[in-house]
Amino acid sequence: MFRRISAAAMGGLLLVASLTACGGDSGAGGGSDDKIVMGFAQVGAESGWRTANTKSIQEAAKAAGIELKFSDAQQKQENQIKAIRSYITQRVDVIAFSPVVESGWDTVLKEAKDAGIPVILTDRAVDSPDTSLYKTFIGSDFIIEGERAGEWLKKEYEGKPETVNIVELQGTTGAAPANDRKEGFAKVIGTEPKFKVIASQTGDFTRAKGKEVMDAFLKAQPKIDVLYAHNDDMGLGAIEAIEAAGKKPGVDIKIVTVDAVKDGMQALADGKINYIVECSPLLGPQLMDLAKKVVAGETVEQRVLTEETTFTQEQAKAALPNRQY
Structure with missing residues (x-):
C-alpha cells in the first residue's frame, strides 16, 4: 500500500x-x-x-x-x-x-x-x-548446507575404521540456520557409527564466542579430530584457540564451516580450514x-x-x- x-x-x-x-x-x-x-x-x-x-x-x-x-x-x-x-x-x-x-x-x-x-x-x-x-x-536451504558438510566428512574418512570425534560450534540457539545446519549434518553422519559428536555448544555465530567455546572443548576433550562450525566466524575464532593450544588447525583438527566469507576463504586457502559450504x-x-x-x-x-x-x-x-x- x-x-x-x-x-x-x-x-x-x-x-x-x-x-x-x-x-x-x-x-x-x-x-x-x-x-x-x-x-x-x-x-x-x-x-x-x-x-x-x-x-x-x-x-x-x-x-x-x-x-x-x-x-x-x-x-x-x-x-x-x-x-x-x-x-x-x-x-x-x-x-x-x-x-x-x-x-x-x-x-x-x-x-x-x-x-x-x-x-x-x-x-x-x-x-x-x-x-x-x-x-x-x-x-538458503540450511539443512542442505549441513548435509553438504556431513557428506564431505564421510568422504574424507571413507575406508578409515577408527572413531572420529567431532565437536560442533552451533549458531544462535533457536535460529533457523543453527537448527537446520545441525539437523542436516546429523542426518548424514548418523548413518555411520564411527562419527561421534562428543561436544556441541552455541557460539552465537561470533568469532569471540567461537574462540571461547573451542578453548573449553580443548580443555575438556582429550581427543578432537574434527570441528564443525555453523559459520566461518566461529571457525576462525576456534582456529585461534587451537593454535593457542599448540595444535595445527586443518591438520591436527580438521575443520569444516559454512558461509564462505573472505576471511574464511583465506583460512581455507591457507589450509587452516579444510572445507567450506557456501551461504551467500x-x-x-x-x-x-x-x-x-x-x-x-x-x-x-x-x-x-x-x-x-x-x-x-x-x-x-x-x-x-x-x-x-
Whole structure:
C-alpha cells in the first residue's frame, strides 16, 4: 500500500528522508508518491556474513530507487519486534526482516497483515504454521548446507575404521540456520557409527564466542579430530584457540564451516580450514525485485532459493581474487 503525501509536505521532508534512508529507524515515514518505502529489521552485525548481507541490501535498495528504513536488532528478538511495529506505525509499503530466532512472530506478523503491509522473510525462516503471514521467504536451504558438510566428512574418512570425534560450534540457539545446519549434518553422519559428536555448544555465530567455546572443548576433550562450525566466524575464532593450544588447525583438527566469507576463504586457502559450504549473503538485488512485485500485488513464489556451492582449498585459492565479501 503506497502512502500519499502532498507536494507541499514532501518538500519539507526531502532532506529528512535523504538522511534517514539506509541509516537508523527514523520514526516518521517519507517518500514520493511513486517511491516504495521498505522497513528492514536486520539481525545485527555479528559476523562478516551479516555485514556483507547488510551492505548488499542497502546498495540494492539505492540502485532500485527504494527508500530503506533500516534497524539493527543487535541479535535480540524484542528489538526486531519493536522495529517491525514501528514500521507498521509509519505505514511503510513493505517490511522485510531476517528473524533472530524461528519462534514467536505470529502476533506481530498478524499486525502487519491486518495493516495491509506485506512481509518478506530474508535469510532465515519462521516456524509459524500460518504461511499467509508473509508473502515469501528468500534464502538458503540450511539443512542442505549441513548435509553438504556431513557428506564431505564421510568422504574424507571413507575406508578409515577408527572413531572420529567431532565437536560442533552451533549458531544462535533457536535460529533457523543453527537448527537446520545441525539437523542436516546429523542426518548424514548418523548413518555411520564411527562419527561421534562428543561436544556441541552455541557460539552465537561470533568469532569471540567461537574462540571461547573451542578453548573449553580443548580443555575438556582429550581427543578432537574434527570441528564443525555453523559459520566461518566461529571457525576462525576456534582456529585461534587451537593454535593457542599448540595444535595445527586443518591438520591436527580438521575443520569444516559454512558461509564462505573472505576471511574464511583465506583460512581455507591457507589450509587452516579444510572445507567450506557456501551461504551467500548477497540477497539485496533479489529482495528488491521481490519487494516491487509484492507491493504491486503480483504473485510470487513462497520460497525463493539462493544458488550456492562448496569450496576446497584449491577452489578457494581460485575464487579469492574476485571474492565480493
